[in-house]
Amino acid sequence: MKQLLILFLSFCFSLGLQAQENNDALFTKGINAFNEKDYAASTQVFEKLVKTDSLNATLHYNLGTAYLRLQNTSLSIYHLEKALKLQPDYEPARINLNFAEKLKTKVTKGNLPIPQQQMLYSVFNFLKPNAWAYLAIASMFLTVIVLVIYRLNSNATAKKALFTLSIFTLVISIGSYFISKNQSDYLLMNNYVIVKDSDVSLMNEPRSVAKITATLNEGEKGFIQEETNQWIKIQLQNDTIGWVDKKNVLQY
Amino acid sequence: MYAKHFIYMFLALFTSVATWAQFQLKTQVSSQSIGINQVLEVRFTMTDDGDDFKRPSFEGFEVVGGPMQSVSHSWVNGKTSMEKSFSFFVQPKKKGNLVIGSASATFEGKQYKSQQVTIKVGDAVQEQPRQQQRRRDPFAIFDEMEEELLRRQRQQQQLPKNMGQGIHLVAKVSKTSAYVNEPVTIEYGLYVSDQAGFNTMAVKNMPKYQNFWNHMIEQKQQNVTRATLNGKSYRYLALQKAVLLPQKDGTLKIDPLELELDEQYYTGRADVFGMPEIGIRKKVYSSGTKTIQIKQLPLDSQPAGYTGAVGSYQFNVQANKTSVKANEPLELILTVQGKGNLDLLTLPKPVAPTALELYDPEKINRVNKSISAGMEGSKAEKYVIVPQYKGTYTIEPITFSYFDTASKTYKTITSQPITIEVTDGPELPTNASMNNKAEVVSDKMQMQPLNKNIEWFNGNFITQNKSFYAWWLAPLLLLPIVFLAKNASDKKAGDVSGNKLKASNKLAKKYLSAAKTQIGNKEAFYEALERCLHNYLKAKLKIETTEMSNDTITELLQNNQINSEDISTFISIKTTCEMARYAQMDIQTMQNDYDLAVQLINSIDKQIKK
Numbered sequence: 001m002k003q004l005l006i007l008f009l010s011f012c013f014s015l016g017l018q019a020q021e022n023n024d025a026l027f028t029k030g031i032n033a034f035n036e037k038d039y040a041a042s043t044q045v046f047e048k049l050v051k052t053d054s055l056n057a058t059l060h061y062n063l064g065t066a067y068l069r070l071q072n073t074s075l076s077i078y079h080l081e082k083a084l085k086l087q088p089d090y091e092p093a094r095i096n097l098n099f100a101e102k103l104k105t106k107v108t109k110g111n112l113p114i115p116q117q118q119m120l121y122s123v124f125n126f127l128k129p130n131a132w133a134y135l136a137i138a139s140m141f142l143t144v145i146v147l148v149i150y151r152l153n154s155n156a157t158a159k160k161a162l163f164t165l166s167i168f169t170l171v172i173s174i175g176s177y178f179i180s181k182n183q184s185d186y187l188l189m190n191n192y193v194i195v196k197d198s199d200v201s202l203m204n205e206p207r208s209v210a211k212i213t214a215t216l217n218e219g220e221k222g223f224i225q226e227e228t229n230q231w232i233k234i235q236l237q238n239d240t241i242g243w244v245d246k247k248n249v250l251q252y
Numbered sequence: 253m254y255a256k257h258f259i260y261m262f263l264a265l266f267t268s269v270a271t272w273a274q275f276q277l278k279t280q281v282s283s284q285s286i287g288i289n290q291v292l293e294v295r296f297t298m299t300d301d302g303d304d305f306k307r308p309s310f311e312g313f314e315v316v317g318g319p320m321q322s323v324s325h326s327w328v329n330g331k332t333s334m335e336k337s338f339s340f341f342v343q344p345k346k347k348g349n350l351v352i353g354s355a356s357a358t359f360e361g362k363q364y365k366s367q368q369v370t371i372k373v374g375d376a377v378q379e380q381p382r383q384q385q386r387r388r389d390p391f392a393i394f395d396e397m398e399e400e401l402l403r404r405q406r407q408q409q410q411l412p413k414n415m416g417q418g419i420h421l422v423a424k425v426s427k428t429s430a431y432v433n434e435p436v437t438i439e440y441g442l443y444v445s446d447q448a449g450f451n452t453m454a455v456k457n458m459p460k461y462q463n464f465w466n467h468m469i470e471q472k473q474q475n476v477t478r479a480t481l482n483g484k485s486y487r488y489l490a491l492q493k494a495v496l497l498p499q500k501d502g503t504l505k506i507d508p509l510e511l512e513l514d515e516q517y518y519t520g521r522a523d524v525f526g527m528p529e530i531g532i533r534k535k536v537y538s539s540g541t542k543t544i545q546i547k548q549l550p551l552d553s554q555p556a557g558y559t560g561a562v563g564s565y566q567f568n569v570q571a572n573k574t575s576v577k578a579n580e581p582l583e584l585i586l587t588v589q590g591k592g593n594l595d596l597l598t599l600p601k602p603v604a605p606t607a608l609e610l611y612d613p614e615k616i617n618r619v620n621k622s623i624s625a626g627m628e629g630s631k632a633e634k635y636v637i638v639p640q641y642k643g644t645y646t647i648e649p650i651t652f653s654y655f656d657t658a659s660k661t662y663k664t665i666t667s668q669p670i671t672i673e674v675t676d677g678p679e680l681p682t683n684a685s686m687n688n689k690a691e692v693v694s695d696k697m698q699m700q701p702l703n704k705n706i707e708w709f710n711g712n713f714i715t716q717n718k719s720f721y722a723w724w725l726a727p728l729l730l731l732p733i734v735f736l737a738k739n740a741s742d743k744k745a746g747d748v749s750g751n752k753l754k755a756s757n758k759l760a761k762k763y764l765s766a767a768k769t770q771i772g773n774k775e776a777f778y779e780a781l782e783r784c785l786h787n788y789l790k791a792k793l794k795i796e797t798t799e800m801s802n803d804t805i806t807e808l809l810q811n812n813q814i815n816s817e818d819i820s821t822f823i824s825i826k827t828t829c830e831m832a833r834y835a836q837m838d839i840q841t842m843q844n845d846y847d848l849a850v851q852l853i854n855s856i857d858k859q860i861k862k
Binding site: 023024027031034053055056058059061062065066068071092093095096099102103104105106107128129130133134136137140141143144147148151152173177180181183184187188198 | 603604605606607643646648669698699700701702703704705706707708709712713714715716720723724725727728730731734735738
């Protein structure tokens with residue numbers, strides 16, 4: 001049983017390894033372009049990498065920082081926020097995000113709501129979602145092994161101990177499954193939007209001919225409340241609520 | 253004046269006497285020397301009734317009137333004389349000595365020729381006030397009456413010839429085809445020939461310039477100049493000049509300018525003293541409707557942020573300082589310079605970070621309007637920027653787009669980004685500095701470099717994959733398999749001892765409770781108690797009833813490390829039970845024995861479990 005698990009894990013790992021060599025070269029290219037102050041080229045490279053590995057905090061951080069150098073307000077804020085979402089304790093991303101916020105033409109005050117999963121995510125972030133998933137599998141195997149030993153053993157004391165152990169590992173397995181699921185769901189779900197362009201209209205209703213509630217500036221943030229095919233209902237930092245066209249915003 | 257006429261008359265008499273009865277063809281001119289703008293009367297007079305009069309070619313002159321024929325008969329002292337004359341009004345075309353050739357006539361089969369006359373044409377002279385020319389001559393009153401009659405007759409003949417030739421009202425448009433918003437100039441002018449003139453001018457209809465944005469070009473003074481129209485020289489007066497910006501595509505019409513003039517014209521005849529006669533009539537002139545084809549600007553290639561500029565421009569962004577202290581103002585000037593619809597275009601707005609306070613701009617327009625260039629000049633906006641915080645800020649490149657009429661394409665000019673360094677002043681507070689954690693961060697005012705260590709993740713959560721559930725839950729399937737297999741193998745091994753043990757244990761408990769109910773009933777009680785002890789031993793020591801002797805029990809109990817006290821108690825209770833079944837005992841011992849047995853069982857239980 002253990003051998004099978006090892007085989008499975010090493011298989012997953014080797015698959016990843018092949019793709020990595022290519023990406024490593026690209027990654028170095030992006031870093032070099034950045035060091036040579038060719039930020040536009042650097043953003044291109046990192047954009048390509050982010051496409052293949054869209055949930056990598058490091059890539060988002062590097063891309064956001066390159067955009068920051070290019071003075072691109074919305075994209076730098078977006079990628080740095082995304083890096084912070086993926087890794088809430090990423091200090092350099094927080095610092096650079098402060099710089100990116102300075103690029104905004106209008107400073108907005110007020111806080112946006114925080115989704116519940118975010119709290120849970122930051123508490124259990126010491127392990128990545130996949131690590132939790134592997135832990136769930138491993139502890140499930142352990143549970144079964146312990147239970148088998150329990151059944152085969154006739155010593156009453158040993159049996160009692162084995163049974164308690166199996167309950168414990170089962171709880172760990174189920175718990176880490178739910179943590180893993182919650183984390184991956186949170187990372188795949190979009191909770192906020194960043195306004196991509198300047199002079200974006202915030203509509204009263206999800207229609208293009210509706211009354212305009214407010215005009216948004218580049219880099220402004222909103223909390224997603226509702227979604228249709230084309231429109232998103234967002235709550236702004238000043239608590240204004242309205243609909244915005246999906247193509248004018250970046251979601252994260 | 254009167255005297256002069258008398259002298260003429262006398263002279264005429266004398267000459268007629270002197271040339272009596274001889275046919276003569278004479279050339280008379282009103283003046284030997286005239287200005288170029290004056291009209292000369294040439295009269296050919298014959299002293300008898302000649303035929304076949306042929307006029308000269310008047311080279312260098314233009315015939316503006318005539319010929320007029322007059323015949324006069326006179327009887328003086330019984331002699332008849334006759335005079336016949338042909339008059340022409342001519343105007344010189346050029347300066348210098350011009351020759352009027354000879355005319356010819358035939359009298360009694362013989363051809364006569366007049367002599368040539370040389371006229372000296374000088375510079376234009378100021379014309380005499382017309383009133384004077386039209387003054388009545390008491391002596392010519394009958395002539396005038398006659399002339400009036402003739403004039404009425406002739407007016408009808410001559411009007412078509414003179415009308416509209418002397419005065420032209422013309423509208424000149426710089427382009428007949430233009431783009432929307434491309435400046436077009438229009439100029440209305442009055443061409444007046446030297447033969448014509450007018451007294452008063454009244455505007456009947458002013459053009460409204462519908463669908464145009466119009467700018468009048470102000471004229472400081474109205475000068476009469478000379479200009480040529482269709483190869484002829486005219487006096488020219490510019491009436492109105494305007495720069496028009498078309499606002500709509502399609503064929504646009506410009507209404508005509510209509511003027512009513514009190515026009516002077518030469519009737520083509522001379523008054524009795526040889527002065528050309530001038531009439532006055534009202535006439536309406538129109539410049540005619542002008543049409544201009546206006547083309548729409550191409551929409552498909554229109555760049556983003558196009559604000560309607562058409563023409564050819566230069567765009568420039570300048571800051572007067574790039575290094576300042578906080579709260580020290582600096583100026584940012586955006587200038588558009590060139591030709592085109594300058595006053596309709598809007599300048600792009602600069603975008604500055606919030607840390608730089610941007611005030612509303614001051615607008616500086618320097619636009620010249622002229623017929624030759626349309627609209628030309630510069631338009632500028634001056635922004636005052638006051639930096640609030642220390643740091644380096646960038647004013648993003650500003651883009652200005654216009655439609656270039658020469659190349660018929662859109663052109664975009666992008667300025668260089670301007671970096672402003674604020675050397676002194678408070679630090680920029682950030683959004684995040686509101687909470688404590690970020691305050692530590694804001695101390696590190698350095699922008700962080702890239703992260704050079706990458707851990708690839710490759711974007712798959714294994715919980716999203718169905719195979720995860722297989723790996724996670726499959727082991728649980730093993731459990732029932734293992735458990736069932738174990739049970740089956742146990743059965744196969746025929747687990748007799750195990751089952752027996754369980755049964756004995758059950759029986760022991762059963763008999764113990766039976767004994768309790770039977771306290772007082774001596775035989776039943778002890779029987780139950782004995783069975784209980786038997787079964788208890790069977791369960792604990794795995795012995796059969798047949799082996800149940802005191803020695804074996806003692807040995808087995810000792811092997812199980814039960815202390816000797818309990819062993820002896822067990823043996824004594826066992827003996828008591830056996831004895832009681834056959835001997836008399838009192839009731840007191842029954843309760844005592846029961847308690848003892850319960851104690852004993854507990855004690856042995858504990859010791860065996862150890």
